[in-house]
Amino acid sequence: MPTLRSQVAGAPAPTLTVWANNFGGGGAVAGTAEASLMVFPLCPPQGVFPGVMTANTMLIGMSGSLTATASSSSHSFSVSVGLYTLANSTQLSLLNSASSTFGTGAGATGNSSLYHGPRQLSFHSSQWSAVPALSQTQYWLAFWMRSSNLAVPMSISGFRWMTSNFSGFLGIANTNSSSARPYPGMGVFSASFSSAMPGSIAFSQLRQADALAAVVPTVVVRNIDA
DSSP states (O other): OOOOGGGSTTOOOOBOSEEESOOOOOEEEEESSSOOEEEEESOTTTSSOSSBEEOSEEEEEEEEOOOTTTTOSOEEEEEEEEEEEEEETTEEEEEEEEEEEEEESSOOGGGGGGTBEEEEEEEEGGGBSSOOEEOSSOOEEEEEEEEESOOOEEEEEEEESSSSSOOOOTTSOOOOOGGGOSSTTOEEEESSOOSOOOSEEEGGGOBSSSGGGGEEEOEEEESSOO
């Protein structure tokens, strides 16, 4: 394998324009009426972000399944994402966060065109508490999405470590302890969440007995417009 300049000791970190954490298949359905706060590593393959970037956009892969009849009411969505770094060996600390709301006050059968099919959630740098300046550091993301007056079967697109929640290790009685997770800081902080991102998250607060605990959503960050 060729050695990249960034892999040479003392070489400057590459400046990235576009980066994606994975292109794997699989995901999980997230109930939008009752939001779960998911926590997952931003860069599971590398561990650390592979360069430097001042991002202007973050995209999260989603997919909606909605009929015209089911979407005929007025409604709203609220979504938030938090970017975390490692505070110590057992806890994450909030670096910055972003939120967005969307929906429609008018009921119409054409509302299904707003959500049906493969979609992306977009967070522009102007929506963040501070512009995301990424470097060669370990990062985690926390994400929740809640709907009002409309329950959309929304799937999170990404990579699944396993087909369901973790049960422990082969040869050992079933357990959902934190030691069963393959990557530190991965799980569900709360199964019902609608408030501001917590300032800190301890690994011990992350649940493994949840279908969303094994999912790493597809995340794209970029500093140019498509």
